[in-house]
Amino acid sequence: MSMRRFLWVAVLLLLVLPVFGFKVIMVTDTGGLGDKSFNDGTWAGIQRAAEELGIESEFIQSYEQADYIPNLTKAAQEADVVFAVGFMMTDALAKVAPQFPDTYFVGIDIVLDNYPPNVITFVFKEQESAFTVGYIAAAMTKTNIVGFVGGIPIPPVERFRYGFETGVKLYADLHGKNITILRGYTNVFDDPKKGKDLAVSQFAQGADIIFAAAGACGNGVIEAAKEYFTSLAGTSDLAGLIDYYYKTGQAFFAIGVDVDQDYMAPGAVLCSSMKRIDNAAYYGVVWAFEGTFESGLKVLGLKEDGVGLSPMKYTKGLVPNRVLAELEYLSTLVKKGELVIPDTQEALDAFTTPPIEFPF
Amino acid sequence: MRWIQAIFDILTNPQFYKITLTASTPFIFASLGGVFSEITGVVNIALEGIMLMGAFTSIVFTFYFGSPWLGVLMAIIVGLGMAWLHAWASIKWYGNQIVTGTALILLAQGVTGFLMEPIFGRPGQTDLIGKIEEIRVPGISEIPFIGKVIGELNPLVYIAFGAVVFSWFLIYKTVLGLRMRSVGENPEAADTLGVNVYGIRYFGVLMSGVLASLGGAFLSVGELGQFKELMTGGRGFIALAAMILGNWNPVGAMLASLLFGAAEAMNNQLQSSPILHVSASTKPLFNMLPFIVTLVVVSGFIGRTRPPAADGIPYIKE
Numbered sequence: 278m279s280m281r282r283f284l285w286v287a288v289l290l291l292l293v294l295p296v297f298g299f300k301v302i303m304v305t306d307t308g309g310l311g312d313k314s315f316n317d318g319t320w321a322g323i324q325r326a327a328e329e330l331g332i333e334s335e336f337i338q339s340y341e342q343a344d345y346i347p348n349l350t351k352a353a354q355e356a357d358v359v360f361a362v363g364f365m366m367t368d369a370l371a372k373v374a375p376q377f378p379d380t381y382f383v384g385i386d387i388v389l390d391n392y393p394p395n396v397i398t399f400v401f402k403e404q405e406s407a408f409t410v411g412y413i414a415a416a417m418t419k420t421n422i423v424g425f426v427g428g429i430p431i432p433p434v435e436r437f438r439y440g441f442e443t444g445v446k447l448y449a450d451l452h453g454k455n456i457t458i459l460r461g462y463t464n465v466f467d468d469p470k471k472g473k474d475l476a477v478s479q480f481a482q483g484a485d486i487i488f489a490a491a492g493a494c495g496n497g498v499i500e501a502a503k504e505y506f507t508s509l510a511g512t513s514d515l516a517g518l519i520d521y522y523y524k525t526g527q528a529f530f531a532i533g534v535d536v537d538q539d540y541m542a543p544g545a546v547l548c549s550s551m552k553r554i555d556n557a558a559y560y561g562v563v564w565a566f567e568g569t570f571e572s573g574l575k576v577l578g579l580k581e582d583g584v585g586l587s588p589m590k591y592t593k594g595l596v597p598n599r600v601l602a603e604l605e606y607l608s609t610l611v612k613k614g615e616l617v618i619p620d621t622q623e624a625l626d627a628f629t630t631p632p633i634e635f636p637f
Numbered sequence: 638m639r640w641i642q643a644i645f646d647i648l649t650n651p652q653f654y655k656i657t658l659t660a661s662t663p664f665i666f667a668s669l670g671g672v673f674s675e676i677t678g679v680v681n682i683a684l685e686g687i688m689l690m691g692a693f694t695s696i697v698f699t700f701y702f703g704s705p706w707l708g709v710l711m712a713i714i715v716g717l718g719m720a721w722l723h724a725w726a727s728i729k730w731y732g733n734q735i736v737t738g739t740a741l742i743l744l745a746q747g748v749t750g751f752l753m754e755p756i757f758g759r760p761g762q763t764d765l766i767g768k769i770e771e772i773r774v775p776g777i778s779e780i781p782f783i784g785k786v787i788g789e790l791n792p793l794v795y796i797a798f799g800a801v802v803f804s805w806f807l808i809y810k811t812v813l814g815l816r817m818r819s820v821g822e823n824p825e826a827a828d829t830l831g832v833n834v835y836g837i838r839y840f841g842v843l844m845s846g847v848l849a850s851l852g853g854a855f856l857s858v859g860e861l862g863q864f865k866e867l868m869t870g871g872r873g874f875i876a877l878a879a880m881i882l883g884n885w886n887p888v889g890a891m892l893a894s895l896l897f898g899a900a901e902a903m904n905n906q907l908q909s910s911p912i913l914h915v916s917a918s919t920k921p922l923f924n925m926l927p928f929i930v931t932l933v934v935v936s937g938f939i940g941r942t943r944p945p946a947a948d949g950i951p952y953i954k955e
Contacts, residue, residue: 309866311753311761338750338760340867424909430917438917460917461908464924468870469762469861474660478905481652493762493865500765500861508771508789541765622917 299332301562302356304348306363308466308492309338314535315492315554319362319385321536322558330566345369353377358565360558361387364431370396381570383561385554386433392572397564399557402578403433403550404440404618405611407488409586409604410532410550411444414486415456416600417547419527424459424479424487426498428466437490437534437550439625443618447607450630459484463494472497480505480529486547488532495534496541502531503542515591518544522595530592537587547595549587557583580612603635643910644903651785653902658786658794659860661898663688663869665797666852667876668883668890669804670845674720676808676885677841678821678947679727682738684849685873686745687719691853693749696766696864697756705769705858709793712854713847719745720846721839728838731951742873750866761866768862769793793851793859800848804887817841821945824952834952849873878931884942896934900927 301323305316320336327334335356337348345361346369352359353373358381361370367387374382374396384398392398414423425441427434442458449456459479463471472494476487480501487502489495506529507513510521522528533539533549540546557577564570577583586604589596610616610633619625647653667684674681694715695708702708723741726732753760771789778788808814819827820837828834852872857864875897882896883889904926907913915923 309761311759311763311865313762316761422911427917430921435917457911459909459911460920461905462917462920462924464921465870467865467867469863469865469868470663470856470870473860474656474901475905475909477652477656477659478902479909481650481656482906482909482911484909496762496765496863496865497861500863503765504771 300356301334301358302352303336303360304352305338306365312493316362318536318554319558322555326559326562349373353380364433381565394572396572399575401552401584403436404620405579406550406584407437407440408444408618410548411441412448412604415445415448418486420483420485422457422483424484426475426489426491427462428491434490436620439619441488463491466492469497473501476501486530490534499531499542502529503545505529506545515544539587543591547592548589551585551587553583643913647906651782654786656902657899660901661894662794662797662855663852663872664876664879664894664897665891667849667873668879668894670848671877671880672887672890673841674845675948676821676945677817677838679838679842680734680949681845683723683741684876686742687716687846687849688853688869688873689745691716691850692857693864695854695858699767699858708858709854712850716846716850720843724839724842763863765862768858791859793855801887801891824947897927900930
């Protein structure tokens with residue numbers, strides 16, 4: 278009898294333990310959780326998967342780049358799935374992942390040279406998302422000067438810039454406008470004041486719309502736009518800002534990045550260039566949990582719903598319908614592969630606006 | 638030629654000077670704090686930590702009570718507390734002032750990071766919670782050019798420059814200031830003449846807490862309306878450099894702070910200049926401008942600076 282009871286308990290334990298023990302640990306980059314950008318996006322996706330699957334999730338905050346390898350190692354010792362978030366962790370992931378073949382690794386914004394069977398990395402066609410906000414910025418600018426604030430010029434940040442510049446150029450060429458782009462880099466991702474100083478500098482040089490692809494520095498850019506727009510309109514509430522814009526046609530806008538940042542300063546954030554990192558993170562967890570994990574690189578673009586324009590909850594009414602319709606049409610061309618948004622500096626330099634006939 | 642044109646454009650743009658002022662303000666506050674502490678003979682490298690606590694406290698109280706000014710007031714009180722810890726350890730117990738200062742920085746980083754989750758419900762950073770708005774000074778703001786520079790600024794910027802004047806007057810024109818300097822130069826002699834060395838040193842360190850905390854509060858409720866972990870980003874250490882560059886003099890510290898601020902503003906404006914064609918990969922080099930300026934100025938243009946003779950040495954009563 279006791280032998281049988283023992284067997285029952287053993288079988289039950291075997292069934293329960295893997296479910297109980299399944300654990301996801303995310304290692305943030307230095308931007309950290311709460312950056313309202315890709316760390317938060319990844320975390321949101323992990324949380325969604327964890328709730329649906331009833332598994333455990335934790336995060337480890339990295340404070341400097343030297344933390345990446347120890348943090349990933351520590352996470353790999355405890356977890357079934359480890360998330361390495363951000364391009365800056367590329368080398369750390371390449372070093373740590375092969376040492377833990379029984380742990381799944383998911384990298385966000387990372388491309389490896391070779392893939393052990395336990396590693397998936399996601400990259401995004403940021404340029405396809407940024408091209409939409411560039412198009413809107415070019416349509417909305419009154420000074421014909423728009424700004425770009427980048428963090429460190431790493432590939433994902435630069436792809437945002439290529440896309441933004443392409444969008445601006447497309448609109449300018451199709452509508453006979455001449456638009457100048459100001460570009461600056463904070464060279465860090467975690468100092469909002471630097472973002473603000475840079476944004477204020479660009480406003481001072483005539484820009485009225487600034488796109489920030491600078492992690493937490495972007496909060497400073499949004500704050501700068503809010504401050505300038507508020508000071509211009511004499512009010513900070515959404516209705517007041519919108520009324521002012523309709524009356525005078527003047528405004529200062531920021532454009533958010535990575536996640537929908539429109540809510541951070543309603544009315545002063547024109548739109549956000551989104552990367553659906555949450556979706557990528559969600560599938561990373563689900564695939565590992567269900568055992569359908571196929572290692573390799575996954576590239577997500579407009580077509581795969583991996584990137585996109587924010588719903589523009591507060592400011593959609595400000596943008597002319599024609600612009601939105603044109604953008605919709607251009608997006609279809611991108612999805613069909615008929616319009617290719619450059620993802621390198623060379624491609625951007627070589628880019629010429631194709632003859633586009635809008636069907637309306 | 639393009640470069641000269643670009644720099645000329647920047648120097649004739651009033652916004653350049655305004656950005657210089659706002660970028661210098663945290664340095665001015667914190668370096669004044671450093672001056673107060675060090676002229677009485679206590680090295681205070683905890684400025685960075687006190688700034689961080691000031692930035693955090695002011696946002697917390699703004700978050701709970703909706704008043705950024707209350708936040709600033711509480712930041713001052715917390716700054717006093719931090720400075721008192723430093724004073725207590727290094728004056729009363731003759732502790733090594735570098736060690737105590739370092740401990741306070743680590744303490745500030747740990748405490749602010751730890752309290753994010755219970756107070757704001759998430760680590761990392763807060764939303765844009767609320768800040769002190771800029772004020773327009775009637776009269777000055779109508780003057781062409783100058784009005785655009787100093788006519789409409791955050792009140793804390795005006796307070797920073799007020800603090801420079803106040804500090805200069807206090808240190809060089811009052812009896813208390815004379816005693817502070819004498820305690821920093823020769824505490825034994827001051828003690829013999831009946832000056833309360835410990836009391837004066839406490840005063841100097843506590844003042845540094847107030848000022849550094851204001852510098853931190855300016856960053857959070859003055860400029861951004863949000864707190865982010867480690868948001869001071871080494872500004873406390875740059876303030877120490879400004880204090881040394883300014884030869885432990887409030888006006889000198891202000892000038893050095895302005896220089897750092899101007900280098901930062903120049904960096905931002907040059908990067909964004911529409912007429913310079915610089916590739917993206919070389920643009921981050923511009924971010925080194927403040928440090929290059931520091932090196933050049935320190936090594937070339939400024940003569941030897943001299944710290945107070947008893948700076949950093951605990952005073953042990955015979």
